[in-house]
Amino acid sequence: MVKSEYQNSKELRVNNVLTIDGPSGVGKGTVARVMAQKLDWNLLDSGAIYRAFALAVEARGVNIADESALQKIAQTLDLEFKTEQDSELVSVFLEGRNVSKTLRTEQTGEIASKIASIGVVRTALLKRQQDFAQAPGLVADGRDMGTVVFADAPFKVFLTASAQERAKRRLKQLQAQGTMGIMSQILAEVVARDERDCSRKNSPLKPANDALIIDTTELSIDKVIAQVSELMKT
Ligand code: DC
Numbered sequence: 001m002v003k004s005e006y007q008n009s010k011e012l013r014v015n016n017v018l019t020i021d022g023p024s025g026v027g028k029g030t031v032a033r034v035m036a037q038k039l040d041w042n043l044l045d046s047g048a049i050y051r052a053f054a055l056a057v058e059a060r061g062v063n064i065a066d067e068s069a070l071q072k073i074a075q076t077l078d079l080e081f082k083t084e085q086d087s088e089l090v091s092v093f094l095e096g097r098n099v100s101k102t103l104r105t106e107q108t109g110e111i112a113s114k115i116a117s118i119g120v121v122r123t124a125l126l127k128r129q130q131d132f133a134q135a136p137g138l139v140a141d142g143r144d145m146g147t148v149v150f151a152d153a154p155f156k157v158f159l160t161a162s163a164q165e166r167a168k169r170r171l172k173q174l175q176a177q178g179t180m181g182i183m184s185q186i187l188a189e190v191v192a193r194d195e196r197d198c199s200r201k202n203s204p205l206k207p208a209n210d211a212l213i214i215d216t217t218e219l220s221i222d223k224v225i226a227q228v229s230e231l232m233k234t
Pocket of ligand 1: 024025046047048050051109112113116117141142143144145193197
């Protein structure tokens with residue numbers, strides 16, 4: 001688990017994967033980013049892949065019932081993640097265009113959640129996600145990182161928090177970006193997205209049997225990081 005052990009290896013090292021799954025707005029992204037920085041490991045924001053895919057589908061005006069068209073787009077998705085120089089921020093480029101901002105809208109999340117329930121799409125995007133498992137290690141955040149994409153990972157965390165708390169965090173995030181939000185509307189969106197992500201047939205949102213479940217409703221980020229770091233020592 002020490003960085004130098006694997007520095008020269010580019011092959012997949014399942015021993016060095018930390019998966020962080022959970023529902024929308026639970027803070028997975030922040031915890032994953034901090035852990036990746038702490039460990040000096042690579043970072044996979046799998047939700048960004050589904051969101052970019054949703055943008056590509058929308059841009060082409062493809063009907064989401066047309067599975068073969070969706071499969072083709074997923075297989076040929078021209079997507080690149082670039083870390084900004086002198087910053088830990090990662091920008092997402094779709095067909096050469098920086099889509100980092102558009103990616104984060106509620107509307108894109110909503111479409112991503114709908115398309116992500118389709119089996120052929122998940123299969124087509126699977127290897128792309130697994131390819132992120134490069135030396136020295138990977139922190140992967142999403143819905144099915146611990147159950148499907150990196151089922152053999154030795155470190156698995158599942159974050160939860162009440163829907164009310166997650167909606168509150170989302171509202172704060174929007175306000176910080178200078179965007180207006182209505183609490184009741186955000187809460188309804190959070191609940192609807194949970195329902196869809198948990199009840200789908202393909203890779204539903206659920207904790208892996210061997211995941212550490214952390215309820216973050218009453219916890220600060222620092223406390224969550226401390227628990228995840230503790231898990232990695234065992
Ligand atoms: O984590 P996020 O909100 O950026 O993800 C957007 C949607 O993408 C989410 O509602 C469901 C889907 N998703 C998924 O099905 N599997 C993943 N591993 C990550 C995201």
